[in-house]
Amino acid sequence: xxxxxxxxxxxxxxxxxxxxxxxxxxxxxxxxxxxxxxxxxxxxxxxxxxxxxxxxxxxxxxxxxxxxxxxxxxxxxxxxxxxxxxxxxxxxxxxxxxxxxxxxxxxxxxxxxxxxxxxxxxxxxxxxxxxxxxxxxxxxxxxxxxxxxxxxxxxxxxxxxxxxxxxxxxxxxxxxxxxxxxxxxxxxxxxxxxxxxxxxxxxxxxxxxxxxxxxxxxxxxxxxxxxxxxxxxxxxxxxxxxxxxxxxxxxxxxxxxxxxxxxxxxxxxxxxxxxxxxxxxxxxxxxxxxxxxxxxxxxxxxxx
Amino acid sequence: xxxxxxxxxxxxxxxxxxxxxxxxxxxxxxxxxxxxxxxxxxxxxxxxxxxxxxxxxxxxxxxxxxxxxxxxxxxxxxxxxxxxxxxxxxxxxxxxxxxxxxxxxxxxxxxxxxxxxxxxxxxxxxxxxxxxxxxxxxxxxxxxxxxxxxxxxxxxxxxxxxxxxxxxxxxxxxxxxxxxxxxxxxxxxxxxxxxxxxxxxxxxxxxxxxxxxxxxxxxxxxxxxxxxxxxxxxxxxxxxxxxxxxxxxxxxxxxxxxxxxxxxxxxxxxxxxxxxxxxxxxxxxxxxxxxxxxxxxxxxxxxx
Numbered sequence: 001x002x003x004x005x006x007x008x009x010x011x012x013x014x015x016x017x018x019x020x021x022x023x024x025x026x027x028x029x030x031x032x033x034x035x036x037x038x039x040x041x042x043x044x045x046x047x048x049x050x051x052x053x054x055x056x057x058x059x060x061x062x063x064x065x066x067x068x069x070x071x072x073x074x075x076x077x078x079x080x081x082x083x084x085x086x087x088x089x090x091x092x093x094x095x096x097x098x099x100x101x102x103x104x105x106x107x108x109x110x111x112x113x114x115x116x117x118x119x120x121x122x123x124x125x126x127x128x129x130x131x132x133x134x135x136x137x138x139x140x141x142x143x144x145x146x147x148x149x150x151x152x153x154x155x156x157x158x159x160x161x162x163x164x165x166x167x168x169x170x171x172x173x174x175x176x177x178x179x180x181x182x183x184x185x186x187x188x189x190x191x192x193x194x195x196x197x198x199x200x201x202x203x204x205x206x207x208x209x210x211x212x213x214x215x216x217x218x219x220x221x222x223x224x225x226x227x228x229x230x231x232x233x234x235x236x237x238x239x240x241x242x243x244x245x246x247x248x249x250x251x252x253x254x255x256x257x258x259x260x261x262x263x264x265x266x267x268x269x270x271x272x273x274x275x276x277x278x279x280x281x282x283x284x285x286x287x288x289x290x291x292x293x294x295x296x297x298x299x300x301x302x303x304x
Numbered sequence: 305x306x307x308x309x310x311x312x313x314x315x316x317x318x319x320x321x322x323x324x325x326x327x328x329x330x331x332x333x334x335x336x337x338x339x340x341x342x343x344x345x346x347x348x349x350x351x352x353x354x355x356x357x358x359x360x361x362x363x364x365x366x367x368x369x370x371x372x373x374x375x376x377x378x379x380x381x382x383x384x385x386x387x388x389x390x391x392x393x394x395x396x397x398x399x400x401x402x403x404x405x406x407x408x409x410x411x412x413x414x415x416x417x418x419x420x421x422x423x424x425x426x427x428x429x430x431x432x433x434x435x436x437x438x439x440x441x442x443x444x445x446x447x448x449x450x451x452x453x454x455x456x457x458x459x460x461x462x463x464x465x466x467x468x469x470x471x472x473x474x475x476x477x478x479x480x481x482x483x484x485x486x487x488x489x490x491x492x493x494x495x496x497x498x499x500x501x502x503x504x505x506x507x508x509x510x511x512x513x514x515x516x517x518x519x520x521x522x523x524x525x526x527x528x529x530x531x532x533x534x535x536x537x538x539x540x541x542x543x544x545x546x547x548x549x550x551x552x553x554x555x556x557x558x559x560x561x562x563x564x565x566x567x568x569x570x571x572x573x574x575x576x577x578x579x580x581x582x583x584x585x586x587x588x589x590x591x592x593x594x595x596x597x598x599x600x601x602x603x604x605x606x607x608x
Contacts, residue, residue, distance in 0.1 A: 015346045043343075069373070
């Protein structure tokens, strides 16, 4: 099953030429989950061939402009392009009000159902649970209410040991029950334990998205052992005071978080406009957590 | 005096790769007047080196997203970049409400005075009158309330005929009065009429911005004889029915308007995303009004 994330924007609030504010498109089994939607996201989608028709879920972490100002334009374009199927939108309560007022004064009635679900920044909640994935909010610690999101693959059924099943002549109609963990009893009453006929499926992969937040251990437990951790790294650690003051994280701290939470790999982003190039941020993070990458726009990262 | 307009965006609502929604920066004597502010305008400003610190006036024609969704991001960035001086914002009444709600929920208090002036789409009004320029609204005919804007240079003082003044030994302290139109009486009582000592200054130049509107003669009188007319030309004329239905203009109509109102030159923009290239729109307009140009992003047009 495809499980990968494409970076559409990775800058923080102040604009900088050649970097766009935050947005990511997560591809799970060919369905797209859009995470944050800074200004210009729809232009970035055109640029990187991300089809909005494949998006059925949008997640907005918080109401700072660099994380949501592209949303109303994207919704309008979906409408103008004839979208009819429902779209689920997850975000802070007041996001709905902001959208509604803009639709009202442009006299736009969306031609598709927009199903808004308010997130709660006080406690982690499962907000999506479908055949492919479970999505849970991650309450973060920012200047205003803010949630990250964790996307966990559904645990797959057990895998059949085909040769064993053929050797024992087990009829095909038993296979589904075996995948679900049942034992097999043959015609002559011999019981074969499930674990001799099947093996466990792969450990479900997980992607955690943590932006924006100050370093705060409150969410570490929730993001432990993820396959890929995206963490904001707005500043270099020589600006730790500024990071604290603005409730952001440094590249060094992001790496420490990856280490402490036992992430497999780390992706850093939400770079301050003061950094024209990003090598120093990468080097700083890699000094603590070598398997770090930069969230460069247009790059796709497999979550595996 | 510098009087020129730089195109920052020229697409209509549906996004298209490589064209941004509507915005223009008008440079009048090195002060910038921003006209409309579609999503991504601040990125375009970075791209074309348009400094937001030089903008003291922003004009929003109407509340369709492709004309204003970049505004809140731009205001936030001005704030983050430490702007202190006042900014005048002109637009439909409800624009203020849309800005306020977004500032409120991002817990942002702008560190500069934002002076909002509501435009009235029912009647033309002078909304700016300073040393350089007079700006007047142009009530247009669109699906929702919409105003264009006309920017007229202030009439300059008369120009002195230097050789004549020196020949007559007219003292320098009389020059200002002469520029203002006074006659000159010499020490021995001879009266020299002003028109023998000065010449009229150039005819004040004017730039009219007309977007979005259906073809409607109601505003033709107001825009007559402008130096440069920007007019929306969303469609080719083979889509006249669609233009009427959506309250837009075709390239042919824009050219007819330039002809009827005796514009010196015509600039067309607000192109539908269906036109990947723009030559046909240009050819259609030029068939009626040869001095037509396309509002190509990054291009600057002298108003002269």
